[in-house]
Amino acid sequence: MRSVWPVTAVLLVILALWYAGSIWLNAQWVYDQAARANTTVTLADLIPQTMNQTRPVLPAPHQVAAELWKTVVMTAPTSKRSLIYHGWVTLSATLLGFAIGTAAGVLLAVGIVHNRAMDMSVMPWAIASQTIPILAIAPMIIVVMNSVGITGLVPKAIISAYLSFFPVVVGMVKGLRSPDAMQIDLLRTYGASGAQVLGKLRLPASMPYLFTSLKVGVAAALVGSIVGELPTGAIAGLGARLLSGSYYGQTVQIWSALFAAAALAAVLVGIIGVVQRLTLARMGMDR
Protein backbone atom coordinates (compact mmCIF):
# COMPACT_ATOMS: atom_id res chain seq x y z
CA MET A 1 0.00 0.00 0.00
CA ARG A 2 3.08 2.21 0.34
CA SER A 3 3.12 2.55 -3.42
CA VAL A 4 -0.40 3.98 -3.85
CA TRP A 5 0.68 7.63 -3.73
CA PRO A 6 3.74 7.30 -5.96
CA VAL A 7 1.78 5.34 -8.56
CA THR A 8 -1.07 7.88 -8.47
CA ALA A 9 1.44 10.71 -8.86
CA VAL A 10 3.09 9.02 -11.85
CA LEU A 11 -0.28 8.37 -13.49
CA LEU A 12 -1.33 12.02 -12.94
CA VAL A 13 1.92 13.23 -14.50
CA ILE A 14 1.32 10.96 -17.51
CA LEU A 15 -2.23 12.36 -17.83
CA ALA A 16 -0.93 15.96 -17.63
CA LEU A 17 1.75 15.22 -20.24
CA TRP A 18 -0.90 13.68 -22.47
CA TYR A 19 -3.09 16.81 -22.28
CA ALA A 20 -0.07 19.03 -22.93
CA GLY A 21 0.90 16.83 -25.88
CA SER A 22 -2.58 16.94 -27.38
CA ILE A 23 -2.65 20.75 -27.17
CA TRP A 24 0.80 20.98 -28.74
CA LEU A 25 0.19 18.45 -31.53
CA ASN A 26 -3.33 19.57 -32.42
CA ALA A 27 -2.55 23.29 -32.40
CA GLN A 28 -1.35 23.27 -36.01
CA TRP A 29 -4.78 22.28 -37.30
CA VAL A 30 -6.45 25.10 -35.36
CA TYR A 31 -3.93 27.63 -36.73
CA ASP A 32 -4.50 26.33 -40.28
CA GLN A 33 -8.28 26.64 -39.88
CA ALA A 34 -7.90 30.16 -38.54
CA ALA A 35 -5.55 31.15 -41.36
CA ARG A 36 -8.07 29.86 -43.89
CA ALA A 37 -10.83 31.89 -42.25
CA ASN A 38 -8.55 34.93 -42.00
CA THR A 39 -8.92 35.15 -38.27
CA THR A 40 -6.42 34.90 -35.47
CA VAL A 41 -6.76 32.66 -32.45
CA THR A 42 -5.82 33.60 -28.94
CA LEU A 43 -4.44 31.08 -26.50
CA ALA A 44 -7.76 30.97 -24.67
CA ASP A 45 -9.53 30.00 -27.90
CA LEU A 46 -6.81 27.58 -28.90
CA ILE A 47 -6.96 25.21 -25.96
CA PRO A 48 -10.65 24.23 -26.15
CA GLN A 49 -10.36 23.85 -29.91
CA THR A 50 -7.49 21.37 -29.61
CA MET A 51 -9.54 19.18 -27.29
CA ASN A 52 -12.61 18.57 -29.44
CA GLN A 53 -11.45 17.82 -32.97
CA THR A 54 -12.99 14.88 -34.78
CA ARG A 55 -9.68 13.68 -36.24
CA PRO A 56 -7.02 15.00 -33.88
CA VAL A 57 -3.34 14.10 -34.20
CA LEU A 58 -3.41 13.09 -30.56
CA PRO A 59 -6.90 12.81 -29.05
CA ALA A 60 -7.26 14.24 -25.56
CA PRO A 61 -7.85 11.67 -22.78
CA HIS A 62 -11.47 12.70 -22.26
CA GLN A 63 -12.20 12.12 -25.96
CA VAL A 64 -10.87 8.56 -25.71
CA ALA A 65 -12.83 8.05 -22.50
CA ALA A 66 -16.01 9.33 -24.18
CA GLU A 67 -15.45 7.04 -27.18
CA LEU A 68 -14.84 4.08 -24.86
CA TRP A 69 -18.01 4.92 -22.90
CA LYS A 70 -19.97 5.21 -26.13
CA THR A 71 -18.70 1.98 -27.70
CA VAL A 72 -18.56 -0.18 -24.59
CA VAL A 73 -21.51 0.89 -22.47
CA MET A 74 -23.95 2.75 -24.71
CA THR A 75 -23.82 0.37 -27.70
CA ALA A 76 -25.46 -3.04 -27.69
CA PRO A 77 -22.80 -5.78 -27.49
CA THR A 78 -24.12 -7.41 -30.65
CA SER A 79 -23.62 -4.28 -32.76
CA LYS A 80 -20.59 -4.03 -35.00
CA ARG A 81 -19.88 -0.62 -33.49
CA SER A 82 -19.49 -2.10 -30.04
CA LEU A 83 -16.00 -2.63 -28.69
CA ILE A 84 -17.36 -5.50 -26.61
CA TYR A 85 -18.22 -7.31 -29.85
CA HIS A 86 -14.76 -6.70 -31.33
CA GLY A 87 -13.06 -7.47 -28.02
CA TRP A 88 -14.92 -10.78 -27.81
CA VAL A 89 -13.85 -11.73 -31.35
CA THR A 90 -10.22 -11.17 -30.35
CA LEU A 91 -10.61 -12.71 -26.90
CA SER A 92 -12.19 -15.95 -28.16
CA ALA A 93 -9.34 -16.53 -30.64
CA THR A 94 -6.80 -15.67 -27.93
CA LEU A 95 -8.30 -18.06 -25.39
CA LEU A 96 -8.66 -20.96 -27.84
CA GLY A 97 -5.08 -20.51 -29.06
CA PHE A 98 -3.75 -20.06 -25.54
CA ALA A 99 -5.43 -23.29 -24.40
CA ILE A 100 -4.04 -25.27 -27.35
CA GLY A 101 -0.57 -23.74 -27.01
CA THR A 102 -0.38 -24.33 -23.27
CA ALA A 103 -1.58 -27.93 -23.47
CA ALA A 104 0.86 -28.75 -26.29
CA GLY A 105 3.66 -26.94 -24.46
CA VAL A 106 3.15 -28.85 -21.21
CA LEU A 107 2.95 -32.18 -23.07
CA LEU A 108 6.16 -31.48 -24.97
CA ALA A 109 7.91 -30.40 -21.76
CA VAL A 110 6.93 -33.68 -20.07
CA GLY A 111 8.29 -35.56 -23.07
CA ILE A 112 11.53 -33.58 -23.04
CA VAL A 113 12.11 -34.24 -19.34
CA HIS A 114 11.56 -37.98 -19.75
CA ASN A 115 13.27 -38.65 -23.06
CA ARG A 116 16.91 -37.76 -23.49
CA ALA A 117 16.86 -37.96 -27.28
CA MET A 118 13.85 -35.62 -27.38
CA ASP A 119 15.58 -33.24 -24.99
CA MET A 120 18.73 -33.00 -27.07
CA SER A 121 16.88 -32.80 -30.40
CA VAL A 122 14.07 -30.37 -29.61
CA MET A 123 15.26 -28.18 -26.74
CA PRO A 124 17.92 -26.17 -28.65
CA TRP A 125 15.32 -25.36 -31.32
CA ALA A 126 12.72 -24.36 -28.72
CA ILE A 127 15.20 -21.96 -27.14
CA ALA A 128 16.38 -20.60 -30.50
CA SER A 129 12.79 -20.00 -31.60
CA GLN A 130 12.44 -17.46 -28.78
CA THR A 131 14.88 -15.18 -30.59
CA ILE A 132 12.98 -15.35 -33.89
CA PRO A 133 10.18 -12.91 -34.75
CA ILE A 134 7.59 -15.68 -35.16
CA LEU A 135 4.88 -13.05 -35.55
CA ALA A 136 6.15 -12.46 -39.10
CA ILE A 137 4.46 -15.66 -40.31
CA ALA A 138 1.03 -14.47 -39.13
CA PRO A 139 -0.12 -13.02 -42.48
CA MET A 140 0.97 -16.17 -44.31
CA ILE A 141 -0.92 -18.50 -41.97
CA ILE A 142 -4.07 -16.39 -42.30
CA VAL A 143 -3.96 -16.14 -46.09
CA VAL A 144 -2.95 -19.76 -46.73
CA MET A 145 -5.66 -21.10 -44.42
CA ASN A 146 -8.14 -18.77 -46.09
CA SER A 147 -7.22 -20.21 -49.48
CA VAL A 148 -7.76 -23.74 -48.13
CA GLY A 149 -11.17 -22.61 -46.90
CA ILE A 150 -10.51 -22.29 -43.18
CA THR A 151 -11.55 -18.83 -42.01
CA GLY A 152 -12.59 -17.01 -38.88
CA LEU A 153 -11.48 -18.12 -35.46
CA VAL A 154 -9.14 -21.03 -36.21
CA PRO A 155 -6.29 -19.34 -38.14
CA LYS A 156 -5.95 -16.63 -35.49
CA ALA A 157 -6.06 -19.24 -32.74
CA ILE A 158 -3.25 -21.15 -34.47
CA ILE A 159 -1.05 -18.04 -34.42
CA SER A 160 -1.89 -17.47 -30.74
CA ALA A 161 -1.16 -21.10 -29.95
CA TYR A 162 2.14 -20.94 -31.76
CA LEU A 163 3.20 -17.79 -29.90
CA SER A 164 2.22 -19.05 -26.44
CA PHE A 165 3.66 -22.53 -27.07
CA PHE A 166 7.40 -21.81 -26.79
CA PRO A 167 7.43 -19.79 -23.54
CA VAL A 168 5.41 -22.58 -21.91
CA VAL A 169 7.78 -25.31 -23.15
CA VAL A 170 10.90 -23.52 -21.94
CA GLY A 171 9.36 -22.54 -18.58
CA MET A 172 7.86 -25.97 -17.90
CA VAL A 173 11.09 -27.83 -18.72
CA LYS A 174 12.83 -25.62 -16.18
CA GLY A 175 10.02 -26.22 -13.69
CA LEU A 176 9.85 -30.00 -14.13
CA ARG A 177 13.61 -30.13 -13.57
CA SER A 178 13.47 -27.90 -10.46
CA PRO A 179 13.23 -30.71 -7.84
CA ASP A 180 16.77 -31.44 -6.68
CA ALA A 181 18.55 -34.79 -6.97
CA MET A 182 17.97 -35.55 -3.29
CA GLN A 183 14.18 -35.42 -3.68
CA ILE A 184 14.24 -37.55 -6.82
CA ASP A 185 16.51 -40.07 -5.10
CA LEU A 186 14.12 -40.22 -2.16
CA LEU A 187 11.23 -41.12 -4.47
CA ARG A 188 13.43 -43.74 -6.10
CA THR A 189 14.14 -45.34 -2.71
CA TYR A 190 10.36 -45.53 -2.25
CA GLY A 191 10.27 -47.47 -5.54
CA ALA A 192 8.18 -44.78 -7.30
CA SER A 193 7.56 -45.23 -11.02
CA GLY A 194 8.28 -42.52 -13.55
CA ALA A 195 4.61 -41.51 -13.66
CA GLN A 196 4.51 -41.27 -9.87
CA VAL A 197 7.63 -39.06 -9.78
CA LEU A 198 5.95 -36.86 -12.38
CA GLY A 199 2.61 -36.63 -10.60
CA LYS A 200 3.78 -36.34 -7.02
CA LEU A 201 7.01 -34.39 -7.32
CA ARG A 202 7.79 -32.83 -10.71
CA LEU A 203 4.36 -31.37 -11.58
CA PRO A 204 3.72 -29.83 -8.14
CA ALA A 205 7.26 -28.41 -8.06
CA SER A 206 6.80 -26.85 -11.50
CA MET A 207 3.73 -24.76 -10.57
CA PRO A 208 5.52 -21.42 -9.94
CA TYR A 209 7.31 -21.77 -13.28
CA LEU A 210 4.06 -22.72 -15.02
CA PHE A 211 2.25 -19.57 -13.88
CA THR A 212 5.16 -17.30 -14.79
CA SER A 213 5.25 -18.68 -18.32
CA LEU A 214 1.43 -18.63 -18.57
CA LYS A 215 1.53 -14.86 -17.98
CA VAL A 216 4.08 -14.41 -20.76
CA GLY A 217 2.14 -16.81 -22.98
CA VAL A 218 -1.26 -15.15 -22.63
CA ALA A 219 0.19 -11.71 -23.42
CA ALA A 220 1.88 -13.19 -26.51
CA ALA A 221 -1.35 -14.96 -27.52
CA LEU A 222 -3.27 -11.68 -27.41
CA VAL A 223 -0.68 -9.93 -29.58
CA GLY A 224 -0.86 -12.91 -31.95
CA SER A 225 -4.60 -12.73 -32.48
CA ILE A 226 -4.55 -8.92 -32.84
CA VAL A 227 -1.87 -9.13 -35.54
CA GLY A 228 -3.72 -12.10 -37.07
CA GLU A 229 -6.68 -9.80 -37.72
CA LEU A 230 -4.69 -7.40 -39.88
CA PRO A 231 -4.27 -9.29 -43.21
CA THR A 232 -7.93 -10.26 -43.68
CA GLY A 233 -8.76 -6.60 -44.28
CA ALA A 234 -10.36 -5.33 -41.10
CA ILE A 235 -13.50 -7.42 -40.66
CA ALA A 236 -13.86 -7.82 -36.92
CA GLY A 237 -11.73 -7.72 -33.81
CA LEU A 238 -9.51 -5.20 -32.04
CA GLY A 239 -6.79 -5.53 -34.70
CA ALA A 240 -9.38 -4.73 -37.36
CA ARG A 241 -10.41 -1.62 -35.40
CA LEU A 242 -6.76 -0.53 -35.34
CA LEU A 243 -6.39 -1.11 -39.08
CA SER A 244 -9.63 0.58 -40.17
CA GLY A 245 -8.86 3.47 -37.82
CA SER A 246 -5.50 3.91 -39.48
CA TYR A 247 -7.05 3.69 -43.00
CA TYR A 248 -9.61 6.40 -42.29
CA GLY A 249 -7.55 8.57 -39.92
CA GLN A 250 -9.91 7.87 -37.02
CA THR A 251 -7.39 8.42 -34.26
CA VAL A 252 -9.98 8.34 -31.48
CA GLN A 253 -11.01 4.87 -32.66
CA ILE A 254 -7.38 3.68 -32.70
CA TRP A 255 -6.73 4.90 -29.19
CA SER A 256 -9.92 3.38 -27.81
CA ALA A 257 -9.11 0.03 -29.46
CA LEU A 258 -5.62 0.29 -27.98
CA PHE A 259 -7.04 0.88 -24.51
CA ALA A 260 -9.48 -1.99 -24.93
CA ALA A 261 -6.57 -4.28 -25.89
CA ALA A 262 -4.55 -3.05 -22.92
CA ALA A 263 -7.49 -3.65 -20.57
CA LEU A 264 -7.93 -7.14 -22.03
CA ALA A 265 -4.25 -7.95 -21.50
CA ALA A 266 -4.37 -6.58 -17.95
CA VAL A 267 -7.47 -8.64 -17.10
CA LEU A 268 -6.03 -11.86 -18.57
CA VAL A 269 -2.67 -11.47 -16.80
CA GLY A 270 -4.53 -10.42 -13.63
CA ILE A 271 -6.74 -13.54 -13.68
CA ILE A 272 -3.68 -15.78 -14.01
CA GLY A 273 -2.06 -13.85 -11.16
CA VAL A 274 -5.08 -14.49 -8.89
CA VAL A 275 -5.19 -18.20 -9.80
CA GLN A 276 -1.45 -18.35 -9.15
CA ARG A 277 -1.79 -16.80 -5.71
CA LEU A 278 -4.70 -19.08 -4.75
CA THR A 279 -3.01 -22.24 -6.07
CA LEU A 280 0.36 -21.56 -4.52
CA ALA A 281 -1.25 -20.59 -1.20
CA ARG A 282 -3.23 -23.83 -1.17
CA MET A 283 -0.06 -25.79 -1.96
CA GLY A 284 1.90 -23.96 0.73
CA MET A 285 4.35 -22.59 -1.80
CA ASP A 286 3.60 -18.88 -1.47
CA ARG A 287 6.23 -16.67 -0.01
Added chain:
Amino acid sequence: MSERPMTLWQAGDVGQLIGGAAVLLAAAWLDLRLAAVLVVWLAAWAANVGLTRFAGRWARYLVPTIFGLTILVLWQMTVRLYAVPGIILPPPTAIAQTFAANLPTLWQDFAQTFLKGALGGYAIGCSTAVATAVLIDRSDFLQRGLLPVGNFVAALPIVGMAPIMVMWFGFDWQSKAAVVVVMVYFPVLVNTLEGLRAADPMQRDLMATWGACYGQSLRKLRLPAAMPFIFNGLKIATTLALIGAIVAEFFGSPIMGMGFRISTEVGKLNLNMVWAEITVAALAGSAFYGLVAVAEKAVTFWHPSQRG
Protein backbone atom coordinates in the same frame (compact mmCIF):
# COMPACT_ATOMS: atom_id res chain seq x y z
CA MET B 1 19.26 -42.70 -16.29
CA SER B 2 22.45 -42.49 -14.28
CA GLU B 3 24.41 -45.46 -15.61
CA ARG B 4 24.96 -45.23 -19.34
CA PRO B 5 26.50 -48.32 -20.99
CA MET B 6 28.80 -47.61 -23.91
CA THR B 7 27.00 -49.89 -26.34
CA LEU B 8 25.05 -48.26 -29.12
CA TRP B 9 22.00 -50.47 -28.78
CA GLN B 10 20.34 -51.88 -25.70
CA ALA B 11 18.12 -54.88 -25.00
CA GLY B 12 14.93 -52.76 -24.89
CA ASP B 13 15.61 -51.56 -28.40
CA VAL B 14 14.65 -54.93 -29.90
CA GLY B 15 11.06 -54.42 -28.78
CA GLN B 16 11.03 -50.90 -30.19
CA LEU B 17 12.52 -52.18 -33.45
CA ILE B 18 9.72 -54.74 -33.81
CA GLY B 19 7.16 -52.06 -33.01
CA GLY B 20 8.66 -49.72 -35.61
CA ALA B 21 8.68 -52.46 -38.23
CA ALA B 22 5.02 -53.22 -37.51
CA VAL B 23 4.07 -49.54 -37.92
CA LEU B 24 6.03 -49.41 -41.18
CA LEU B 25 4.30 -52.51 -42.57
CA ALA B 26 0.89 -51.11 -41.68
CA ALA B 27 1.80 -47.80 -43.33
CA ALA B 28 3.14 -49.50 -46.45
CA TRP B 29 -0.10 -51.44 -46.73
CA LEU B 30 -2.06 -48.18 -46.57
CA ASP B 31 0.16 -45.89 -48.61
CA LEU B 32 3.73 -46.36 -49.85
CA ARG B 33 4.49 -42.65 -49.63
CA LEU B 34 3.55 -42.59 -45.95
CA ALA B 35 5.90 -45.53 -45.39
CA ALA B 36 8.76 -43.67 -47.12
CA VAL B 37 8.27 -40.63 -44.88
CA LEU B 38 8.11 -42.85 -41.80
CA VAL B 39 11.31 -44.72 -42.78
CA VAL B 40 13.28 -41.46 -42.87
CA TRP B 41 11.79 -40.28 -39.59
CA LEU B 42 12.40 -43.55 -37.74
CA ALA B 43 15.94 -43.88 -39.11
CA ALA B 44 16.87 -40.34 -38.06
CA TRP B 45 15.26 -40.81 -34.66
CA ALA B 46 17.08 -44.10 -34.10
CA ALA B 47 20.35 -42.38 -35.02
CA ASN B 48 19.64 -39.65 -32.48
CA VAL B 49 18.68 -42.12 -29.77
CA GLY B 50 21.94 -43.95 -30.43
CA LEU B 51 23.94 -40.72 -30.38
CA THR B 52 22.53 -39.52 -27.08
CA ARG B 53 23.91 -42.65 -25.40
CA PHE B 54 27.41 -41.28 -25.98
CA ALA B 55 27.79 -38.34 -23.64
CA GLY B 56 30.25 -36.63 -25.98
CA ARG B 57 30.52 -32.89 -26.45
CA TRP B 58 29.94 -33.16 -30.16
CA ALA B 59 26.70 -35.07 -29.64
CA ARG B 60 25.23 -31.92 -28.13
CA TYR B 61 25.61 -30.13 -31.47
CA LEU B 62 25.14 -33.12 -33.75
CA VAL B 63 21.79 -34.27 -32.34
CA PRO B 64 19.86 -30.99 -32.84
CA THR B 65 21.49 -30.57 -36.27
CA ILE B 66 20.35 -34.03 -37.36
CA PHE B 67 16.87 -33.26 -36.01
CA GLY B 68 16.67 -29.97 -37.92
CA LEU B 69 17.92 -31.55 -41.16
CA THR B 70 15.44 -34.41 -40.75
CA ILE B 71 12.58 -31.93 -40.49
CA LEU B 72 13.76 -30.24 -43.70
CA VAL B 73 14.08 -33.57 -45.54
CA LEU B 74 10.64 -34.70 -44.35
CA TRP B 75 9.17 -31.35 -45.41
CA GLN B 76 10.69 -31.73 -48.88
CA MET B 77 9.56 -35.37 -49.18
CA THR B 78 6.02 -34.69 -48.02
CA VAL B 79 5.52 -31.73 -50.34
CA ARG B 80 6.95 -33.61 -53.34
CA LEU B 81 5.36 -37.01 -52.70
CA TYR B 82 1.89 -35.66 -52.00
CA ALA B 83 2.21 -32.89 -54.65
CA VAL B 84 1.23 -30.12 -52.22
CA PRO B 85 0.63 -26.97 -54.28
CA GLY B 86 3.30 -24.29 -53.89
CA ILE B 87 0.71 -21.72 -52.83
CA ILE B 88 0.09 -23.72 -49.66
CA LEU B 89 3.55 -24.94 -48.68
CA PRO B 90 6.56 -24.58 -50.98
CA PRO B 91 9.39 -27.14 -50.61
CA PRO B 92 12.64 -25.97 -48.92
CA THR B 93 14.62 -26.27 -52.18
CA ALA B 94 12.28 -23.83 -53.93
CA ILE B 95 12.63 -21.44 -50.99
CA ALA B 96 16.42 -21.72 -51.17
CA GLN B 97 16.35 -20.99 -54.92
CA THR B 98 14.16 -17.92 -54.40
CA PHE B 99 16.46 -16.81 -51.60
CA ALA B 100 19.54 -17.06 -53.79
CA ALA B 101 17.87 -15.40 -56.78
CA ASN B 102 16.59 -12.40 -54.81
CA LEU B 103 19.59 -11.50 -52.68
CA PRO B 104 19.59 -7.78 -53.67
CA THR B 105 15.90 -7.36 -52.78
CA LEU B 106 16.30 -9.26 -49.54
CA TRP B 107 19.33 -7.15 -48.58
CA GLN B 108 17.42 -3.95 -49.36
CA ASP B 109 14.52 -5.09 -47.15
CA PHE B 110 16.92 -6.16 -44.42
CA ALA B 111 18.67 -2.77 -44.47
CA GLN B 112 15.36 -0.89 -44.39
CA THR B 113 13.71 -2.89 -41.61
CA PHE B 114 16.57 -4.16 -39.50
CA LEU B 115 19.49 -1.76 -39.87
CA LYS B 116 17.38 1.42 -39.95
CA GLY B 117 14.10 0.64 -38.18
CA ALA B 118 14.90 -2.03 -35.62
CA LEU B 119 18.52 -1.14 -34.79
CA GLY B 120 17.85 2.61 -34.73
CA GLY B 121 14.87 2.22 -32.43
CA TYR B 122 16.71 -0.34 -30.30
CA ALA B 123 19.66 2.00 -29.73
CA ILE B 124 17.45 5.00 -28.89
CA GLY B 125 15.01 3.01 -26.74
CA CYS B 126 17.57 1.08 -24.72
CA SER B 127 19.87 4.04 -24.07
CA THR B 128 16.93 6.25 -22.99
CA ALA B 129 15.64 3.50 -20.73
CA VAL B 130 19.01 2.96 -19.02
CA ALA B 131 19.46 6.74 -18.67
CA THR B 132 15.96 7.12 -17.17
CA ALA B 133 16.64 4.31 -14.72
CA VAL B 134 19.91 5.92 -13.56
CA LEU B 135 18.18 9.29 -13.22
CA ILE B 136 15.21 8.13 -11.17
CA ASP B 137 17.33 5.74 -9.17
CA ARG B 138 18.05 8.44 -6.57
CA SER B 139 14.37 9.10 -5.91
CA ASP B 140 12.66 6.37 -3.96
CA PHE B 141 9.31 8.05 -4.63
CA LEU B 142 9.70 7.94 -8.42
CA GLN B 143 10.95 4.36 -8.32
CA ARG B 144 7.99 3.15 -6.31
CA GLY B 145 5.71 4.97 -8.72
CA LEU B 146 7.33 3.97 -12.00
CA LEU B 147 8.16 0.33 -11.29
CA PRO B 148 4.55 -0.93 -11.07
CA VAL B 149 3.52 1.23 -14.03
CA GLY B 150 6.49 0.00 -16.06
CA ASN B 151 5.79 -3.62 -15.17
CA PHE B 152 2.17 -3.15 -16.19
CA VAL B 153 2.99 -1.48 -19.49
CA ALA B 154 5.60 -4.14 -20.33
CA ALA B 155 2.78 -6.74 -20.43
CA LEU B 156 0.54 -4.72 -22.77
CA PRO B 157 0.19 -5.31 -26.54
CA ILE B 158 2.27 -2.23 -27.42
CA VAL B 159 2.52 -3.30 -31.09
CA GLY B 160 -0.90 -1.66 -31.34
CA MET B 161 0.86 1.73 -31.16
CA ALA B 162 2.07 1.05 -34.71
CA PRO B 163 -0.77 2.79 -36.62
CA ILE B 164 -0.40 5.89 -34.44
CA MET B 165 3.34 6.06 -34.98
CA VAL B 166 2.90 5.61 -38.73
CA MET B 167 0.50 8.58 -38.68
CA TRP B 168 2.89 10.74 -36.68
CA PHE B 169 6.24 9.92 -38.24
CA GLY B 170 5.30 9.00 -41.79
CA PHE B 171 5.73 5.80 -43.78
CA ASP B 172 9.52 5.58 -43.72
CA TRP B 173 11.76 3.92 -41.14
CA GLN B 174 11.39 6.70 -38.57
CA SER B 175 7.90 5.50 -37.62
CA LYS B 176 9.18 1.92 -37.29
CA ALA B 177 12.01 3.08 -35.06
CA ALA B 178 9.45 4.96 -32.94
CA VAL B 179 7.38 1.79 -32.44
CA VAL B 180 10.55 -0.09 -31.49
CA VAL B 181 11.49 2.65 -28.99
CA VAL B 182 8.14 2.32 -27.22
CA MET B 183 8.32 -1.48 -27.27
CA VAL B 184 11.83 -1.89 -25.83
CA TYR B 185 11.70 1.04 -23.37
CA PHE B 186 9.75 -0.51 -20.51
CA PRO B 187 11.34 -3.99 -20.34
CA VAL B 188 14.81 -2.40 -20.29
CA LEU B 189 13.73 0.26 -17.75
CA VAL B 190 12.27 -2.30 -15.35
CA ASN B 191 15.29 -4.60 -15.61
CA THR B 192 17.78 -1.75 -15.13
CA LEU B 193 15.94 -0.45 -12.06
CA GLU B 194 16.01 -3.93 -10.60
CA GLY B 195 19.70 -4.26 -11.42
CA LEU B 196 20.62 -0.99 -9.76
CA ARG B 197 19.34 -2.46 -6.51
CA ALA B 198 21.46 -5.58 -6.93
CA ALA B 199 24.59 -4.31 -5.15
CA ASP B 200 24.12 -5.38 -1.54
CA PRO B 201 24.27 -2.92 1.41
CA MET B 202 27.63 -4.27 2.60
CA GLN B 203 29.27 -3.41 -0.73
CA ARG B 204 27.68 0.04 -0.74
CA ASP B 205 28.88 0.65 2.81
CA LEU B 206 32.38 -0.32 1.74
CA MET B 207 32.27 2.26 -1.05
CA ALA B 208 31.04 4.83 1.48
CA THR B 209 33.89 4.09 3.91
CA TRP B 210 36.31 4.75 1.07
CA GLY B 211 34.69 8.15 0.65
CA ALA B 212 33.36 7.39 -2.83
CA CYS B 213 30.95 9.99 -4.16
CA TYR B 214 27.65 9.05 -5.81
CA GLY B 215 29.15 9.02 -9.29
CA GLN B 216 32.09 6.84 -8.31
CA SER B 217 29.91 4.37 -6.48
CA LEU B 218 27.57 4.23 -9.48
CA ARG B 219 30.36 3.74 -11.99
CA LYS B 220 32.54 1.31 -10.06
CA LEU B 221 30.02 -0.73 -8.12
CA ARG B 222 26.37 -0.35 -8.99
CA LEU B 223 26.40 -0.22 -12.78
CA PRO B 224 28.71 -3.24 -13.08
CA ALA B 225 26.54 -5.09 -10.56
CA ALA B 226 23.48 -4.18 -12.60
CA MET B 227 24.93 -5.49 -15.88
CA PRO B 228 23.46 -9.03 -15.71
CA PHE B 229 19.98 -7.50 -15.23
CA ILE B 230 20.49 -4.84 -17.93
CA PHE B 231 21.61 -7.51 -20.39
CA ASN B 232 18.58 -9.60 -19.54
CA GLY B 233 16.44 -6.63 -20.60
CA LEU B 234 18.58 -6.02 -23.70
CA LYS B 235 18.17 -9.64 -24.79
CA ILE B 236 14.39 -9.54 -24.39
CA ALA B 237 14.41 -6.30 -26.37
CA THR B 238 16.21 -7.80 -29.40
CA THR B 239 13.20 -9.94 -30.34
CA LEU B 240 10.74 -7.17 -29.51
CA ALA B 241 12.66 -4.73 -31.74
CA LEU B 242 12.43 -7.01 -34.77
CA ILE B 243 8.75 -7.79 -34.16
CA GLY B 244 7.94 -4.09 -33.74
CA ALA B 245 9.74 -3.09 -36.94
CA ILE B 246 8.09 -5.85 -39.00
CA VAL B 247 4.55 -5.44 -37.69
CA ALA B 248 4.69 -1.64 -38.00
CA GLU B 249 5.24 -2.11 -41.74
CA PHE B 250 1.88 -3.90 -42.00
CA PHE B 251 0.30 -0.48 -41.32
CA GLY B 252 2.07 1.33 -44.13
CA SER B 253 5.62 1.60 -45.43
CA PRO B 254 7.62 2.64 -48.48
CA ILE B 255 7.88 -0.08 -51.14
CA MET B 256 10.58 -2.01 -49.31
CA GLY B 257 11.08 -3.63 -45.95
CA MET B 258 10.59 -7.12 -44.55
CA GLY B 259 7.07 -6.53 -43.25
CA PHE B 260 6.01 -4.82 -46.48
CA ARG B 261 7.44 -7.67 -48.59
CA ILE B 262 5.75 -10.33 -46.46
CA SER B 263 2.33 -8.70 -46.63
CA THR B 264 2.43 -7.91 -50.37
CA GLU B 265 3.90 -11.26 -51.47
CA VAL B 266 1.33 -13.06 -49.33
CA GLY B 267 -1.30 -11.10 -51.23
CA LYS B 268 0.19 -12.38 -54.51
CA LEU B 269 0.36 -15.92 -53.06
CA ASN B 270 4.09 -15.90 -53.86
CA LEU B 271 4.94 -17.99 -50.81
CA ASN B 272 8.53 -18.76 -51.88
CA MET B 273 9.42 -15.11 -51.37
CA VAL B 274 7.51 -14.97 -48.06
CA TRP B 275 9.44 -17.94 -46.73
CA ALA B 276 12.72 -16.45 -47.96
CA GLU B 277 11.88 -13.24 -46.07
CA ILE B 278 10.96 -15.26 -42.98
CA THR B 279 14.35 -16.99 -43.24
CA VAL B 280 16.02 -13.57 -43.28
CA ALA B 281 13.99 -12.53 -40.23
CA ALA B 282 14.92 -15.71 -38.37
CA LEU B 283 18.62 -15.35 -39.21
CA ALA B 284 18.60 -11.66 -38.26
CA GLY B 285 16.78 -12.36 -35.02
CA SER B 286 19.09 -15.09 -33.81
CA ALA B 287 22.24 -13.25 -34.96
CA PHE B 288 21.12 -10.10 -33.13
CA TYR B 289 20.40 -12.08 -29.97
CA GLY B 290 23.72 -13.91 -30.34
CA LEU B 291 25.64 -10.62 -30.63
CA VAL B 292 24.04 -9.25 -27.47
CA ALA B 293 24.77 -12.55 -25.71
CA VAL B 294 28.44 -12.35 -26.75
CA ALA B 295 28.62 -8.77 -25.46
CA GLU B 296 27.05 -9.95 -22.21
CA LYS B 297 29.68 -12.64 -21.86
CA ALA B 298 32.43 -10.07 -22.35
CA VAL B 299 30.96 -7.58 -19.86
CA THR B 300 29.69 -9.89 -17.11
CA PHE B 301 32.48 -12.48 -17.21
CA TRP B 302 32.61 -12.33 -13.41
CA HIS B 303 29.00 -13.42 -12.88
CA PRO B 304 28.41 -17.02 -11.68
CA SER B 305 26.02 -17.74 -14.56
CA GLN B 306 28.80 -17.02 -17.07
CA ARG B 307 31.57 -18.99 -15.39
CA GLY B 308 29.93 -22.43 -15.32
